[in-house]
Amino acid sequence: MPKLQKLKQQRPKQLKPKREKSEIRKDELIEATLECIACEGLQGATVRKVAEYAGVTNGLIRFHFGSKDEMIQVAYQRLLEGIFQSSLTAVADDKSPPRQRLRQFLKANLSPPIVTAKTVVLWANFLPLTYKDKQMAFIRRAANAKTTALFEDLIEAALSSERKIRSDKGFSEQEYRHLAVKLNSLIDGLWLEGSMAENSSYKKELVEIGLDAASDLMAMNLRE
Amino acid sequence: MPKLQKLKQQRPKQLKPKREKSEIRKDELIEATLECIACEGLQGATVRKVAEYAGVTNGLIRFHFGSKDEMIQVAYQRLLEGIFQSSLTAVADDKSPPRQRLRQFLKANLSPPIVTAKTVVLWANFLPLTYKDKQMAFIRRAANAKTTALFEDLIEAALSSERKIRSDKGFSEQEYRHLAVKLNSLIDGLWLEGSMAENSSYKKELVEIGLDAASDLMAMNLRE
DNA sequence: AATTTTATTATGCAGTTGCATAAATTTATG
DNA sequence: CATAAATTTATGCAACTGCATAATAAAATT
Numbered sequence: 001m002p003k004l005q006k007l008k009q010q011r012p013k014q015l016k017p018k019r020e021k022s023e024i025r026k027d028e029l030i031e032a033t034l035e036c037i038a039c040e041g042l043q044g045a046t047v048r049k050v051a052e053y054a055g056v057t058n059g060l061i062r063f064h065f066g067s068k069d070e071m072i073q074v075a076y077q078r079l080l081e082g083i084f085q086s087s088l089t090a091v092a093d094d095k096s097p098p099r100q101r102l103r104q105f106l107k108a109n110l111s112p113p114i115v116t117a118k119t120v121v122l123w124a125n126f127l128p129l130t131y132k133d134k135q136m137a138f139i140r141r142a143a144n145a146k147t148t149a150l151f152e153d154l155i156e157a158a159l160s161s162e163r164k165i166r167s168d169k170g171f172s173e174q175e176y177r178h179l180a181v182k183l184n185s186l187i188d189g190l191w192l193e194g195s196m197a198e199n200s201s202y203k204k205e206l207v208e209i210g211l212d213a214a215s216d217l218m219a220m221n222l223r224e
Numbered sequence: 225m226p227k228l229q230k231l232k233q234q235r236p237k238q239l240k241p242k243r244e245k246s247e248i249r250k251d252e253l254i255e256a257t258l259e260c261i262a263c264e265g266l267q268g269a270t271v272r273k274v275a276e277y278a279g280v281t282n283g284l285i286r287f288h289f290g291s292k293d294e295m296i297q298v299a300y301q302r303l304l305e306g307i308f309q310s311s312l313t314a315v316a317d318d319k320s321p322p323r324q325r326l327r328q329f330l331k332a333n334l335s336p337p338i339v340t341a342k343t344v345v346l347w348a349n350f351l352p353l354t355y356k357d358k359q360m361a362f363i364r365r366a367a368n369a370k371t372t373a374l375f376e377d378l379i380e381a382a383l384s385s386e387r388k389i390r391s392d393k394g395f396s397e398q399e400y401r402h403l404a405v406k407l408n409s410l411i412d413g414l415w416l417e418g419s420m421a422e423n424s425s426y427k428k429e430l431v432e433i434g435l436d437a438a439s440d441l442m443a444m445n446l447r448e
Numbered sequence: 449a450a451t452t453t454t455a456t457t458a459t460g461c462a463g464t465t466g467c468a469t470a471a472a473t474t475t476a477t478g
Numbered sequence: 479c480a481t482a483a484a485t486t487t488a489t490g491c492a493a494c495t496g497c498a499t500a501a502t503a504a505a506a507t508t
Contacts, residue, residue: 022455041356043267047496057457058496064455068496125352130420131345132265141420182410182437185417189409192416196354196365213406216440246485271466281487282466288485292466 026064029054033075038118042125045072073135076126079119080143086114087147091154098157103211103222105154109187110194110210115203120195152180155218162220182217186210250288253278257299262342266349269296297359300350303343304367310338311371315378322381327435327446329378333411334418334434339427344419376404379442386444406441410434 032054036045047068051058065071090108091101108114129136156176163170171179187210194206208223215222256278260269271292275282289295314332315325337343353360380400387394395403411434418430432447439446 025455041352044356046494048494059458059498060456062497121352121355124348124355127351128265128345128349131348132268144417144420178433178436181414181417181433185413186406186410186437187413188416189411189413190405192412193368193405193409196368209402209405212402213410213441216443217437219440249485270464272464283468283488284486286467 022064025056025060029056029061029064029071030075030078033071034079034122037075037125038121042072042129069133072126072129073139076129076136076139077143079122079126080139083114083119083123084143084146088150091150098154098161099220099222102154102158102218103224105151106183106187106210106214106222107207110190110207111203115191115194115206117195120192148180148184151184152176155179155183158218158220179217183214186213186217246288249280249284253280253285253288253295254299254302257295258303258346261299261349262345266353293357296350296353297363300353300360300363301367303346303350304363307338307343307347308367308370312374315374322378322385323444323446326378326382326442327448329375330407330411330434330438330446331431334414334431335427339415339418339430341419344416372404372408375408376400379403379407382442382444403441407438410437410441 029050033045033050036050036053040049047061048058050071051061054060061068061071065074087105087108090104093101093104096104113119126136127140130140131137156171159171159176159179190206190210194202211222253274257269257274260274260277264273271285272282274295275285278284285292285295289298311329311332314328317325317328320328332338350360351364354364355361380395383395383400383403414430414434418426435446
């Protein structure tokens, strides 16, 4: 290949970076960060690599974010927010009975897009940071609290709804909390374990097993 | 403090590295690796830092291990082995009834030394590597398979023991497997969530909640 | 159209990283 | 005790890292 051709090229330099509005570019960088971490791992997600994924040069990151650490933080928030939104849309239908809403919530947390290689890999890559960095710990805690609160509400609604029907004995506040912890742990554990199995047959089983276990814990049929 | 003293010191150079037998030194390096990762995170666990933790110079790592990656692998194996041993000693007593053995196993997996800040932090730091590195993935899978097998055995023994007493209906192979998945996920989830809470009151609750949930899942009293 | 503001690149630097290599030191062996 | 083998240090290097800084280019404003 003749080297002369290189001279003839009239600099297609900025194929993408045509100067986006700040917020849009920032968004692209956040997505590029997540994509990069998912593919290369956190160690591989250097400032230059992320910039490459976004199709820009590394200096731009410093312009839109104060530092790499800050960008990582924002990306982590984005990830957790996305997960939360996924389970939130699953229970968007307020008209359906409480038991069904809880069931949908559980199901969503055991299916794509939450149970996805990419999501789990990202989650795993960020996790260690929450043990070293206080701000990252805070982000995790905050997201967790939001999920837990939603979980407790769904559980309480489902239980009191069923109680009316079956005239069961009531539950204390602590029992609601414990129940939320149990279900939450179960979901997290299944999610984590399920991500390791490569065979897709496991994925349908995952929902089945999860709903089955949840039914036992809640003493309530959540299978259908 | 006078600087002269420095000259008077007759080179205490190798306070520690007096030439240990190869296996012992290797062991020290593995422990240093784990300690270093626990304190500094995987990112902070550089060859030099690990050597510093072990009280030797960095070159020594290359001598005992082919590369840093190899050392990390061995350290991961050591971690998982330690966890497995902890839960294994909990069920060492073969004479106790199957239900008690299962209970002890669950309890061990929800108490120190398995539920410890250090253990969880280490586990979390290694986890991302299992998604990038095939060998690390294999190590994780192997350890997981071992734990699962033990879990299944304990469950099956407990169930068939109780079945004799209560003349329950039998269980299929798949039901054993599913039960093991459920309990395993529950334990993992509780362990992970419990590690985030800093208040120690949660730790006693953790065992209580875990045994409570396991009792529901197994339809068998494991609380005492 | 001129100029100011905003976004982007280009370049480089100081610190770190894993690792190679040679020298030094300690232990084992004859 | 001499020599060889095993262990440990010392030194350095090439690649990489995050970030600063100045130069460009594009858009907005006037």
